[in-house]
Amino acid sequence: MNIDAKGRIAIPKKYRDYLQDEHESTLYVSFDTANECLNIYPQKQWLQFEAKLMSLPNTNPTIRKMQRLMIGRVNEQILDIQGRINVGPQHIERMGFSKEVILVGQGKRFELWDKAIWDQDGEESLNAEELQQLGELLPDFSF
Template sequence: MEFRGDHKLNIDAKGRIAIPKKYRDYLQEEHDSVLYVSYDTGNECLNIYPKQQWLKFEAKMMSLPNTNPTIRKMQRLLIGRVNEQTLDAQGRINVGPQHIERMQFGKEVILVGQGRRFELWDKANWDHDGDESLNEAELQELGELLPDFSF
């Protein structure tokens, strides 16, 4: 199953969000209801991975040479601060107080499907980010990175 679209959610007083119902059965059957909440290195959001996707990502991250200080720092940020959660009976996970505080999330957040993972954004940041489009330099870079891709 691929995760697509964006979903407006609220963070409750205990720091929980409800994963949309259409994904819950899949997450329960294929990923033992386990999700991993981790930081994103380039955006003001969190990444939420289903168990099997996280295990692949983590293995790839840990295969990198940790003799490089930048790689070690990235491993500490992404793996050392990951928050493992299991869906509760109402389909909720706890985002984690340290994650909420660091991202400065308000009550309203947006859960964005990104294929095999989700991104979790503060609604105001998502709305602002959504107002921006790719500039000419970014489009040029994409053209070089993806020469056979067309819109």
């Protein structure tokens, strides 16, 4: 998928009806705090996430920083008639996105990655320490 000259991406058609019916065609583009991608949330999921994040104690400087990054810089977008949203120049610039990007479904949200970073990341696998950590965190989960 490509980001056009105006900073827009097309949301795949298979999601558009759902987004129109369930989320008033509204999406929220936010920075990811741990990865080199953007998170794109449908309206209901964003509002739930935002409420949880804002319920955390903002007396903690790290939490305040995360709230500022994720909520203070969120980009609210409504699907246009062609099913596109504007990612936002600040978001594109900060992430260093090239023209070619990958939109990855992650359950209740999407991740938007620069294709080169996604391809590089995809070549990596979990190391033994990470697999052990996952085993401890998810004892009833097999993979």
